[in-house]
Amino acid sequence: MPDPVEVKLFFNFRSPYCYLASKKLWPIVDDYDVRLLWRPVGGWHLRSSPDRAKSKMPLARQDVARFARRMGIPVNPPPVTTDPTRAGAGSLLAEREGLLRPYIVEVMRAEWAHGRDIGDTEVLLEVGERIGLAREALAAAIRDDALLAQLERNAAEAAELSVIGVPTFVIDEEIFWGQDRIDFVLDALRERRAARL
Incomplete structure (x- = not known):
């Protein structure tokens, strides 16, 4: 039996496009023999610079609203000061505990559907409790220097x-940038005959 196809996913919890991806990326792992290599980043990594973001935000919000209407999901943006770094560090704990998928879905829901600040420790702890992560473990993880350093290494790898942006999927030498490229990721997996039997 062939080895699973490795799919790297670069992800920043502050990106509205990652919110859209969090709703539609799961066939990659459900329908194909894939090893997801999770690569969260924090801060401004793989996002527009703060100056560029000021002018880009109105356009991006219109764009995201169109996709969200088509997908039938709510969009209620979080505070502009929201820092995704702690959420990224917490995701590494969730991955280790086998809870990455619900963590991604629920953190993104709290942030982009309910407009909550995921830089706020209490918001993340509430999400963690909801999905079965120990409160104390998550509180430690979001401040863990080793996990925060992993976010920086992921940005360097990117x-x-x-x-150049998120979400990005990487398979071998192919780079698929954007939540609207997920169909191409699925095509690439079909071409590799990676469908689960």
């Missing part, structure tokens, strides 16, 4: 691969 730069080495010429990844």
Whole structure:
């Protein structure tokens, strides 16, 4: 039996496009023999610079609203000061505990459907409790220097691969940037005959 196809996913919890992806990326792991290599980043990594974001935000919000209407999901943006770094660190604990999928879905729901600040420790702890992560473990993880350093290493890896935004999926040498490229990721997996039997 062939080895699973490795799919790297670069993800920043502050990105509205990652919110859209969190609703539609799961066939990649449900329908195909894939090993998801989770690569969260924090802060401004793989996002527009603060100056660029000011002018880009109105356009991006219109764009995201159109996709959200088509998908039938709510959009209620979080405070502009929201920092995704702690959420990224917490996701590494969730991955280790086998709870990455519900963590991604619920953090993004809290942030982008309910407009909550996921930089707020209490918001993340509420999400963690809801999905079965121990409160104390998550509280430690979001401040863990080793996990925060992993976010920086992920950003450095993205730069080495010429990844310029999120969400980005990488399969071998192919880079698929954007939540609207997920169909192409699925095509690539079909071409590799990776469908689950």
